[in-house]
Amino acid sequence: MIGYIESVINGILMGSIYGLTAVGLTLIFGVMKVVNFAHGSILMVGMFAAYWFITLTGLNPYLALVVVVPLLYFFGYYMQKIVIKPIFEAEKHVREPITVIIVTTGIWYVLDNLALLVFGAEFRVAQTSVTGKMIDIAEMYFPVAKLIGAGITFLLGVYLYWFLKHSRMGKAVRATSLDREAATLMGIKQSRIYNIVFGMGCACCGVAACVLVPFYYVYPTVGVPFDIKAFVIVVLGGLGSIPGAILGGIIIGIIETVGAQFMAATWTEMLIYAFFLVVLFVKPSGLFGLRQDY
Amino acid sequence: MNLKKFIVPAIVLAMGTASFSAYAAEKVVKIGNILPLSGPSASVGIQGKQAREMAVDEINKAGGIKALGGAKLKLLFADSKGDPTTGVTETERFISTEKVAMLTGAWNSSVTYPATQVAERYGVPFVVEVSVRDTITERGFKNVFRIAAKDSWWTRDQFRFLSDMQKEFKTPIKKVAFVYENGDWGTGFAEKWRGLAKAAGYQVVLDEPYPSTASDLTPVVLKLKRSNPDVVFMTSNAADAILLTKTMTDLKVNVKAIVTSGGGHADPSYLAAVGKSAEYLFDIVEWETDLNRPGLKETNEKFKKLYGYNLTGEAVDAYASMYLVKDVLERAKSTDPNALRKALASTKLCGGKTGLLAYNCIQFDQTGQNKNASLVIVQVRSGKDGKMERITVWPKNVRRAGYKVVFPQPNK
Numbered sequence: 001m002i003g004y005i006e007s008v009i010n011g012i013l014m015g016s017i018y019g020l021t022a023v024g025l026t027l028i029f030g031v032m033k034v035v036n037f038a039h040g041s042i043l044m045v046g047m048f049a050a051y052w053f054i055t056l057t058g059l060n061p062y063l064a065l066v067v068v069v070p071l072l073y074f075f076g077y078y079m080q081k082i083v084i085k086p087i088f089e090a091e092k093h094v095r096e097p098i099t100v101i102i103v104t105t106g107i108w109y110v111l112d113n114l115a116l117l118v119f120g121a122e123f124r125v126a127q128t129s130v131t132g133k134m135i136d137i138a139e140m141y142f143p144v145a146k147l148i149g150a151g152i153t154f155l156l157g158v159y160l161y162w163f164l165k166h167s168r169m170g171k172a173v174r175a176t177s178l179d180r181e182a183a184t185l186m187g188i189k190q191s192r193i194y195n196i197v198f199g200m201g202c203a204c205c206g207v208a209a210c211v212l213v214p215f216y217y218v219y220p221t222v223g224v225p226f227d228i229k230a231f232v233i234v235v236l237g238g239l240g241s242i243p244g245a246i247l248g249g250i251i252i253g254i255i256e257t258v259g260a261q262f263m264a265a266t267w268t269e270m271l272i273y274a275f276f277l278v279v280l281f282v283k284p285s286g287l288f289g290l291r292q293d294y
Numbered sequence: 295m296n297l298k299k300f301i302v303p304a305i306v307l308a309m310g311t312a313s314f315s316a317y318a319a320e321k322v323v324k325i326g327n328i329l330p331l332s333g334p335s336a337s338v339g340i341q342g343k344q345a346r347e348m349a350v351d352e353i354n355k356a357g358g359i360k361a362l363g364g365a366k367l368k369l370l371f372a373d374s375k376g377d378p379t380t381g382v383t384e385t386e387r388f389i390s391t392e393k394v395a396m397l398t399g400a401w402n403s404s405v406t407y408p409a410t411q412v413a414e415r416y417g418v419p420f421v422v423e424v425s426v427r428d429t430i431t432e433r434g435f436k437n438v439f440r441i442a443a444k445d446s447w448w449t450r451d452q453f454r455f456l457s458d459m460q461k462e463f464k465t466p467i468k469k470v471a472f473v474y475e476n477g478d479w480g481t482g483f484a485e486k487w488r489g490l491a492k493a494a495g496y497q498v499v500l501d502e503p504y505p506s507t508a509s510d511l512t513p514v515v516l517k518l519k520r521s522n523p524d525v526v527f528m529t530s531n532a533a534d535a536i537l538l539t540k541t542m543t544d545l546k547v548n549v550k551a552i553v554t555s556g557g558g559h560a561d562p563s564y565l566a567a568v569g570k571s572a573e574y575l576f577d578i579v580e581w582e583t584d585l586n587r588p589g590l591k592e593t594n595e596k597f598k599k600l601y602g603y604n605l606t607g608e609a610v611d612a613y614a615s616m617y618l619v620k621d622v623l624e625r626a627k628s629t630d631p632n633a634l635r636k637a638l639a640s641t642k643l644c645g646g647k648t649g650l651l652a653y654n655c656i657q658f659d660q661t662g663q664n665k666n667a668s669l670v671i672v673q674v675r676s677g678k679d680g681k682m683e684r685i686t687v688w689p690k691n692v693r694r695a696g697y698k699v700v701f702p703q704p705n706k
Contacts, residue, residue: 003516003520006516007513007516010512010513010516011513014510014512018509121563122562122563122566122567123532123533123536123563123564123566123567124567125536125540125567125568125569132540132543132544132571134544134545134546141544141545141546143544215540215544217533217536217537217567219533224507225507225508225509226509253510256510256513257510257512257513257516259513260513260514260516260517261513261516261517261520264476264502264503264504265502265503265504265505265511265514265517266476266503266504266505268513269505
């Protein structure tokens, strides 16, 4: 019995970190209506940044947040401004800009291969003060790094919720997401909002990267497994919904961990997609998605 | 003065002609080698080429094949690119155009398989030094001889090692667990493990395939921990090997031994990434540089000086294959394929330069498989400088001198 409780809690911990990796994706989609295929690569960039920061300074791994998050914010901000915006403008009148998706795919390949060239294909593991540390509660073991990660996810979720609901900028972001043209007419500069949202989406990847590095390895295509999970999570939770992404992540984490206790791990992968299909069938907009198309 | 000016070039010229005519008169035995010299397996192909060149150079310098009047060995290389069709074409060319006495190669099992078929058709002996696919020597061919251990022997030796350890340390093992990647390789190993475990009377408490691309393997490790095995057998690629090893250490999975199957666990970046978490793990490989064999150090130094890297399992097999060719030619006393085949079948080549291998003698069984070929098992330990090291521990005759095996491993 205690083993199953351990599994469930471990599932929630890992799941909330999956959710964290998906928050940036859902934020960008919610506002820009663009599926950012470079999401996993941006996570990889963040992980390399965090890895080098931790390895070179030897400081507490979570101090990397102070450096990596702003770094990724500006990385995203300027990537949107320089690479994506011109394409966006060419497709101004299209509701769902397809070419932008192709551009993000291009960014994905460029970043992954650039990392392969610069850092090589080997796997790197950062040795930090929380690496391998466990908390032992009634013979159940929980990794400290994952507990902290789940806590950071929760805080980020609350912050983003507050930001979008109550701050002036958040209101502008929501207005743009609801109706681009009306928002522009109200004096909101759409392109600037897009830059900021893309930057924030990447900054969320930065947070996820700092949470992952203390217990995960880094290599040039590390984004890919998380990428696929993030897409499932985002659609499951409802595209554009931040609580949806986090809860979607937790659900996937629980299915993965608990499912594996009853069947071979190979099957849990199938279970996740089966659950995903059922949700899409019953509630096509996802668990927390709005009924109407926004 | 004038005379001297004339004489010196004349002598040089005469010497040149003399040596040229001596060369022309000298008998040469052509050996055709098919190797992947470009493409994805190029690095091992080149290792094989360089090791052969070093061996043949030594043989020729020592007087060539004495039974054939000091005939020199001449190596011909063909690049298979790791592609079966190219391998087959090159084999045909070697046999019909170059008229080679013997063939060797071809590293990739997928190339060796059809290439040996061609050699069998023409009746030319083919020495397979490395390719591991079982079926290469299981087709009833008369001209195919393999030096390396075959695929199914990897799992066999993992279990032999385990039974030897139990005897040596008087620690009984009852429960075993299998954790393996769900691809062709992992499931293939697992299938053999099941049969071996049954034969040895072990109880299988967990039989768990997992996807190599999984982002989190905590569920698998939790399950492993709950099943509480004495020994875990693993087959993993690099990324999942790292995740599993680290998670097993984190969750304090205590077992008596972890036995892995090369692949990801033998990848140099694996040890660099997991560090101390891999301590005490047992991994199976064809060969390791620290083997306790006579002459290995010197040969390795010579090889390193020539090519800039340490001998590898591939290189040692290739090196031995050339001494096998020499031995066969000496005994056959001719290059007639029938005589060569008979000589190959009755090979008992022990010690000498082939002594670098992990076992003593090359001897072929009825199928043409070297029946003495074995694999070695290494234990991972942290060295003095904190770097992880792979130390050969099994079979006992090649164990690193003075090393004390840690079995069972201490609790975490």
